[in-house]
Amino acid sequence: MREPDTIVIGAGTVGAAIAWGLARGGQQVLVLDGGDTDFRAARANFGLVWVQGKGPGMPAYQRLTRQSADLWPAFLRDLAEVSGGVQVDYERRGGIALTFGDTGHDQRRALIARLEAERLADDPASGATDIEMIDRRALQGLLPDLPLGATVSGASFCWRDGHVNPLHLLASLHAGFQRLGGDLRGNTRVSAIRPEAGGFAVTSDRGTWRAARVVIAAGIASPALARQLGLEVPIRAERGQVLVTQRIAPVLPYPCSGLRQTADGTIMIGATKENVGEDVSTSVRASGWLARKTVDISPDFARLQLVRHWSGLRSLSPDGCPVYVQSADHPGAFVAGCHSGVTLAAVHAARLAPAIASGTLSPAFDPFHNRRFHVQAAS
Amino acid sequence: MFKPLADPARRAVPVFVDGVETPAQEGETVAALLLRVPPHIARHTPVQETPRAPYCLMGVCFDCLATVDGETSVQTCLVEVRPGMRIERPRGKLRITA
Numbered sequence: 001m002r003e004p005d006t007i008v009i010g011a012g013t014v015g016a017a018i019a020w021g022l023a024r025g026g027q028q029v030l031v032l033d034g035g036d037t038d039f040r041a042a043r044a045n046f047g048l049v050w051v052q053g054k055g056p057g058m059p060a061y062q063r064l065t066r067q068s069a070d071l072w073p074a075f076l077r078d079l080a081e082v083s084g085g086v087q088v089d090y091e092r093r094g095g096i097a098l099t100f101g102d103t104g105h106d107q108r109r110a111l112i113a114r115l116e117a118e119r120l121a122d123d124p125a126s127g128a129t130d131i132e133m134i135d136r137r138a139l140q141g142l143l144p145d146l147p148l149g150a151t152v153s154g155a156s157f158c159w160r161d162g163h164v165n166p167l168h169l170l171a172s173l174h175a176g177f178q179r180l181g182g183d184l185r186g187n188t189r190v191s192a193i194r195p196e197a198g199g200f201a202v203t204s205d206r207g208t209w210r211a212a213r214v215v216i217a218a219g220i221a222s223p224a225l226a227r228q229l230g231l232e233v234p235i236r237a238e239r240g241q242v243l244v245t246q247r248i249a250p251v252l253p254y255p256c257s258g259l260r261q262t263a264d265g266t267i268m269i270g271a272t273k274e275n276v277g278e279d280v281s282t283s284v285r286a287s288g289w290l291a292r293k294t295v296d297i298s299p300d301f302a303r304l305q306l307v308r309h310w311s312g313l314r315s316l317s318p319d320g321c322p323v324y325v326q327s328a329d330h331p332g333a334f335v336a337g338c339h340s341g342v343t344l345a346a347v348h349a350a351r352l353a354p355a356i357a358s359g360t361l362s363p364a365f366d367p368f369h370n371r372r373f374h375v376q377a378a379s
Numbered sequence: 380m381f382k383p384l385a386d387p388a389r390r391a392v393p394v395f396v397d398g399v400e401t402p403a404q405e406g407e408t409v410a411a412l413l414l415r416v417p418p419h420i421a422r423h424t425p426v427q428e429t430p431r432a433p434y435c436l437m438g439v440c441f442d443c444l445a446t447v448d449g450e451t452s453v454q455t456c457l458v459e460v461r462p463g464m465r466i467e468r469p470r471g472k473l474r475i476t477a
Contacts, residue, residue, distance in 0.1 A: 146476065246425070246451065247472050247473075248425075248472050248473045248474065249471070249472040249474045249475075251475060264425075264426050300475045304451075304475065307452075
């Protein structure tokens with residue numbers, strides 16, 4: 001293989017989508033991935049392609065999320081064509097965020113109104129709303145096979161939302177990337193990135209490679225790598241625990257407040273948000289909370305047997321929004337990190353990758369620069 | 380197929396398999412009973428609907444799942460028969476709502 005144009009560090013959903021996008025654009029790409037036992041958000045993921053409710057105070061994130069959700073169908077068609085048609089069970093029929101009690105309904109309405117106001121102030125041409133507040137009666141109409149719990153007061157419904165099997169998506173990105181001639185190496189933990197004339201030397205326990213560009217997309221391992229290039233990227237781990245039920249006949253036509261029914265019929269129940277460091281143990285406290293929440297949505301769920309309970313670490317920035325940055329000191333070095341790697345996979349492949357290939361992150365990515373976390377910026 | 384070893388001390392326990400009254404033996408597991416009763420299976424799988432019989436008989440393989448007295452996905456190799464027990468062998472996906 002000739003020397004790669006770009007080395008991507010990390011083959012999770014973020015790194016894989018960027019690598020796929022770079023390869024689709026004709027680049028020779030080497031992806032270095034860690035060990036199977038490393039922390040992997042991509043393999044603990046819930047699988048939402050989710051828009052509603054994201055980005056208060058950060059309209060650029062609303063814009064990016066909407067854009068990615070809209071790019072998803074074309075992204076997937078392209079990927080399926082190259083990867084040989086791996087089934088990823090993508091559906092986009094809309095998504096539901098339930099509300100509980102009158103107060104909950106009012107709070108949700110206020111959040112949606114705030115997001116709409118911020119979006120339109122940021123970009124008056126960004127189109128009509130995609131979210132609608134619905135009352136309990138209308139909600140029951142959307143979920144005819146699921147008797148709602150007594151405290152459910154209604155929901156917000158967003159037609160842009162959808163879901164996908166995140167493991168199949170990841171496998172599909174890897175397959176598509178390799179079919180385009182991409183070089184994907186597992187069990188290759190990067191320890192050092194050294195700037196040198198014309199690019200970077202990337203050293204792992206299995207050797208050193210060189211390329212003009214390097215993309216750090218290593219999730220919670222990114223900060224330590226980025227620091228070697230003088231970039232402070234404050235990404236930390238957030239634990240999420242998920243329950244999975246036995247397979248049942250379809251009752252949830254839409255992903256719904258942390259519940260989604262997969263193509264095979266299991267109900268996935270998510271997820272906790274815990275700041276506990278690098279700890280992926282599961283807890284009875286979490287399973288109890290998740291189960292209670294589910295039975296509050298519909299008491300009929302109480303009949304279900306749980307078959308799995310897992311825990312994984314998300315990567316999260318201080319404001320919950322993505323970080324995209326090119327090093328000013330070492331042009332050609334990029335960091336990409338986010339919480340919603342599945343939702344943003346399409347925009348990472350179709351917009352971020354071409355920007356990285358061009359050597360310049362376009363202005364649309366500027367609000368996601370890590371400078372927003374500098375102490376001076378916050379004061 | 381399987382037949383029980385003769386043990387005159389064991390009493391018959393009446394249970395219902397898919398609604399049909401079936402004589403079980405005191406002290407045997409539901410899985411053992413299901414292996415004796417044609418078609419010798421515990422269930423059909425929810426997605427492919429292929430038949431599954433009890434296999435490991437020690438609580439490990441989860442192939443002997445059936446519905447017992449209304450509780451779904453019971454590991455029948457871990458449950459002894461009781462008089463009047465109602466055992467259903469599921470086919471297809473569970474419907475949680477009537």
